Structures are given as C-alpha cells and as structure tokens.
Amino acid sequence: MSTMKVPLLDLQAQFTPMRDEVLAAIVRVCDSQRFILGPEVEALERELAALLEVEHAIGVSSGTDALLVALMALELQPGDEVITTPFSFFATAGCIVRLGARPVLVDIDPVTFNIDPARIESAITPRTKAILPVHLFGLCADMDAMLDVAGRHGLAVIEDAAQAIGARFHGRSAGSLGTAGCFSFFPSKNLGAFGDGGLVTTNDAALAARIRMLRMHGASPEPSRGANAPSDSAGGGAPPQMKGNPKYYHQIVGGNFRLDALQAAVLRVKTPHLQAWTDARRRNADRYRQLFRARGLDRQVGLPVEPDGYLHIYNQFVIRVPERDALRAHLTAAGVGTEIYYPVPFHEQECFADLGYRPGAFPHAEAAAREVLALPIYGELTAEQQEYVVDRVAAFVGAPVRSRGSL
DSSP states (O other), X not given: OXXXXXXXXXXXXXXXXXXXXXXXXXXXXXXXXXXBSSHHHHHHHHHHHHHHTOSEXXXXXXXXXXXXXXXXXXXXOTTOEEEEOSSSOTHHHHHHHHTTOEEEEOOBOTTTOSBOGGGTGGGOOTTEEEEEOBOGGGOOOOHHHXXXXXXXXXXXXXXXXXXXXXXXXXXXXXXXSSSEEEEEOOTTSSSOOSSOOEEEXXXXXXXXXXXXXXXXXXXOOOTTTOTTSOOSSTTSSOOTTSSSXXXXXXXXXXXXXXXXXXXXXXXXXXXXGHHHHHHHHHHHHXXXXXXXXXXXXXXXXXXXXXXXXXXXXXXXEEEEOTTHHHHHHHHHHTTBOOBOSOSSOGGGSGGGGGGOOOTTSSHHHHHHHHHEEEEOOOTTOOHHHHHHHHHHHHHHHTOOOOOTTOO
C-alpha cells in the first residue's frame, strides 16, 4: 500500500479560504490601535453569548485562565475541595491547586471518558465547594446527574468546556448548564484563535461582574473603552470623584486575564463558520464508524460513543486499543498523525503526589490513559484520507484491508 500523509490537524486548510477576511480583521485592529479588550472583544462576547445561549460571555486570556478566574470568582479558600476527574488536560486540576484548594478525584465512566456522576456524592465532604466536570473530547458530561447532586448539597458546578464549544446536552449548550462554563480558543480547538484565548460563560449577573473585575486585576473596567484607551487625566489616572469606574482603583485582588483585540477579531471571522466545521467533523466521525464497522474493526477497536440526547462535536476522535503504543508507532510510520490525550492521569503526575492517591485508585482512568489514541478528524479531512487511516489500523490488527472507495 502506498504511503499517504494524513496530519493530525491541518490548520492551513482551514485558514486558506478565509485568509483575506482574517487579514482584513487584523488590519482593522491595527488601524484602530485598540489592542486590549475594547470594541472587538465586546462584540465577540455578544456574538458568543448568543451562540452559546447564555446571558454573559467574558473573554479571557486562555482556557486555563477561564478555569482559574471562574474558580477565583467562587472565592475558594485554602483547604477547600473541588471534585473533578483524574483524566483531562493538566489545567483542570492545576487551577484548583494554584488557589490552594484540593482536587478530589473521582473515576471516569469507561465508555464516555467523562467523570462518573454516580461516584460524586460519596466524595463530598464539608469542605467541598464545587464540582468541575470536563466535557472531554467534545462530549458533554452527564450534567443532569451532576446538577442534581450539586443542588442537593449547595455546590457550584464549573463546566470545563474547553473542548466542547457547540456541544449540546438534551438541547442545551455546553457552558450554559452549570454555574459557569469555561472555553479555550487554543489554535487546535474547533474554534481556534491565532494564539491563546478563552471565554467564561454564565447566567449569573453578579458572578459575571465579578469575573470581569478579576480579569482586570480586580478593578471595574470602564464601559466600552478597553484597558489601553487613553487616560482621562494628564496624570495617567482618573480622580476618585470622577463618575464611572476610575482606573487604578481596585476592589479585589485579581489578575491579568484579558483577551486581546487581535484574537477577538480573528475569532469573529471564524465564529460564523463554526457550525459548518462542526457538521464536517460529525460527518467524518460517522464515516469513520462506517469504515471501522465495514472492516469488522469495531469489535477490536473501541469507538467514540454519542448517547441519546447528546451532540458530540469531536474536538478529538479517540479510539481505544490494548496495544495503543504499538499502533501509534505503526501509524506514524505510515504517515498518519495521532496524539495521546492523556497519557498520565492526575493522581500519577509527580506534581500531585501530595494528594495521596496511589496507582490503582482510579482503574478506569488508568486504563484509558494506556489505551486511548486520537485520530485525525478535522473538517477538511477527505474520505480518501479516512479510508487510508482505517486501512492502516486494519493492517495492524490483521483485519481485511478493502479497496479505496468501498465501505
């Protein structure tokens, strides 16, 4: 079989058709010389709030900072506990620890890879302040079950929706279900910026106001101006008696979590295409399933699930196989890009050793870490490329390889 190059992700294929529009948006910001917050960010926030069906959307500097500032807004104290999954990107647990709180880990559902809600209630203690589910790979966690537990115990629910923009749970958008939702615009995401960027969503006006303050070092930003707008006084700061929100006066201690205008402008160009990109990823996921099943591979390779009432947006198409590392080496040699999300669960990370968990504590997460492998799934992926990927998997496991163009 001839070798074909199939990258894990091809951002150039996405960028090329919209190159002129993106560059025009960047020039617009450069001409305005308004680079931090300001009208571009405000417009993006309005557009994404409508898209995600929430009252408030707050642009921030990264998906990690979205998690961090959302947790800061809950006023976590050292020793407080946040229940979360052991199987996710590092930031999920890292942001909890950075605030002096403790991640309390709960094993995953081995079918969905998301936190198992049936295990949450037994992990609640008097120190528990929040539950932090992750909508991993673009599939929502079971939010009804989690919100039920949270409601009975008076806990906040912070959705880590970094991989799930556009995903839905029984008709509702990821990020609109809990106390707050946290999104990432890292370039590889379904909606990616040209660098880091993030978003916090909420339907709680008071929480939104607090997050807007926290992203500005704990100061109230002046409406419709932006952090780098010209000062109102020659001395560089507005006098305290001035009406509105004067600069350099801080009510609380926050951080620099601002989204810059260049990233917002790029995202505003890309956002109208998100639904088409999601549809293309979903079509590619369906085609993968057909190809795997036609070759009898669905009995040897674990495929992603999409339960009734869920809409998966396939930020990743993750299969699982017992000999994952050998399969990955085989695919790499054949020119197929893959990635492991994630090879080490949190309780086995060196930096979290003081949490006191031992190997074997979360067997489903540990098995997933040994067996999962992400295949190319981006919207521009061709049917021929997908057939090649599945044929190479078939060659590894000894299943029949079919002629191109056949299912």
